[in-house]
Amino acid sequence: MATIILLNLLLLFIWITDAADVPCSTPDQLTGSCVPLEKCFNLYLTKQLYKKLPNPEENPIRNATCKLDDSTMGVCCATEKIFELPGECGVASSSRIAHGNRTEVFEFPWMALLMYRSRDSDEVQGNCGGSLINERYVVTAAHCLTKASSDRSRSKLEFVRLGEHTISTNPDCNNFTELSGDFEQDCAGPVEDIRYVSFVIHKDYNGTFGGDDIGLVRLAERIVFKPHIKPICLPMNAELKDTLLPQYFVAGWGYTDSLDKSDVLQKALLPRVDLDQCQVRFEPYRKKYNITISDKQICAGAVNLVDACAGDSGGPLMWQTDYKAAGSPRYVLFGVVSFGVQTCGTMDFPGVYMRVGAYLEWILENMEA
Numbered sequence: 001m002a003t004i005i006l007l008n009l010l011l012l013f014i015w016i017t018d019a020a021d022v023p024c025s026t027p028d029q030l031t032g033s034c035v036p037l038e039k040c041f042n043l044y045l046t047k048q049l050y051k052k053l054p055n056p057e058e059n060p061i062r063n064a065t066c067k068l069d070d071s072t073m074g075v076c077c078a079t080e081k082i083f084e085l086p087g088e089c090g091v092a093s094s095s096r097i098a099h100g101n102r103t104e105v106f107e108f109p110w111m112a113l114l115m116y117r118s119r120d121s122d123e124v125q126g127n128c129g130g131s132l133i134n135e136r137y138v139v140t141a142a143h144c145l146t147k148a149s150s151d152r153s154r155s156k157l158e159f160v161r162l163g164e165h166t167i168s169t170n171p172d173c174n175n176f177t178e179l180s181g182d183f184e185q186d187c188a189g190p191v192e193d194i195r196y197v198s199f200v201i202h203k204d205y206n207g208t209f210g211g212d213d214i215g216l217v218r219l220a221e222r223i224v225f226k227p228h229i230k231p232i233c234l235p236m237n238a239e240l241k242d243t244l245l246p247q248y249f250v251a252g253w254g255y256t257d258s259l260d261k262s263d264v265l266q267k268a269l270l271p272r273v274d275l276d277q278c279q280v281r282f283e284p285y286r287k288k289y290n291i292t293i294s295d296k297q298i299c300a301g302a303v304n305l306v307d308a309c310a311g312d313s314g315g316p317l318m319w320q321t322d323y324k325a326a327g328s329p330r331y332v333l334f335g336v337v338s339f340g341v342q343t344c345g346t347m348d349f350p351g352v353y354m355r356v357g358a359y360l361e362w363i364l365e366n367m368e369a
Contacts, residue, residue, distance in 0.1 A: 024076040027063045032078045034066035040077030041364045090233035090330030103265045105165045105174045105188050110232035112138045113164050116155035129252040129315025132231045135222045140314030142205040142215040163191045163229040166264045188228035195220040200366045211292040213338040214354045233332045241357035247271050248319050252312030270300040273350040296358040298335045302350040312337050317353045
């Protein structure tokens with residue numbers, strides 16, 4: 001018996017030793033570890049985004065090659081650049097997809113609600129949306145974070161709520177009737193209110209209607225994914241990075257057409273509007289409000305008085321599409337709600353979204369392990 005125990009302990013020690021990252025020095029002489037390519041974001045991104053890598057002598061992946069073990073090659077990655085984007089991203093936990101504006105529980109489990117505390121009344125409420133992209137980070141709009149950090153702001157970002165669907169209930173449930181006539185409920189777990197440790201605002205952002213309206217929130221703890229709390233995919237290859245689709249979904253708890261905030265997570269199907277048309281629509285207001293419309297943005301909406309409204313700032317513009325080698329369609333984050341005209345759903349005025357593909361490098365460069 002003692003021999004068997006010792007043998008098992010030895011095998012466990014060997015497994016742990018093999019699983020540990022091997023120390024190394026990067027081509028830039030930084031301290032690093034030899035890891036699989038997909039765990040080193042800057043080199044993995046190089047492979048995914050650029051079909052033609054540089055000449056062999058300049059190829060950063062080849063220059064960083066190292067041995068994980070006798071039969072497996074890896075790359076020497078700077079320690080602070082080692083983290084994993086989730087493989088199981090963009091998967092809804094329910095086959096029940098709502099038709100119309102109201103979503104089903106589990107339909108968009110990456111939705112985040114940024115909760116702010118009023119400096120006047122001490123009340124906490126959600127004023128911006130966001131998208132969970134891995135176990136520590138939420139993507140949102142820069143203007144949702146500038147107001148959170150200003151001493152002159154009337155509210156302060158308090159925490160990020162994940163797993164929300166209907167604000168007035170906890171937990172949230174889908175109610176349905178089986179063919180047998182039996183009433184059934186499919187309930188999510190409770191919402192999770194997560195403090196944040198820091199946030200990053202794009203350095204070139206200079207106003208609500210300008211460009212570069214994108215930011216990252218780093219959560220204070222690692223999220224354990226659940227059926228109602230999952231990440232959305234980033235457009236992590238050359239095709240998706242620059243893809244412009246004919247239509248997208250937008251989701252949030254913002255103003256409805258009656259100008260009341262919704263208690264239930266809403267969605268809308270928006271047609272994309274060509275940038276030249278979008279520029280024409282906003283031209284009368286461009287100088288007065290310092291509005292920027294460029295190829296780093298997506299315009300969508302302006303049909304049947306449907307667009308994203310003020311309360312949806314920072315929320316996702318998304319679509320279900322083929323993703324890497326997943327074998328099934330995944331939801332991909334293509335845009336972040338930035339701004340629109342003052343009146344929600346105004347005819348002929350599209351909403352403006354920051355195009356995530358244009359900021360993919362920025363997002364990954366500003367994420368930490």
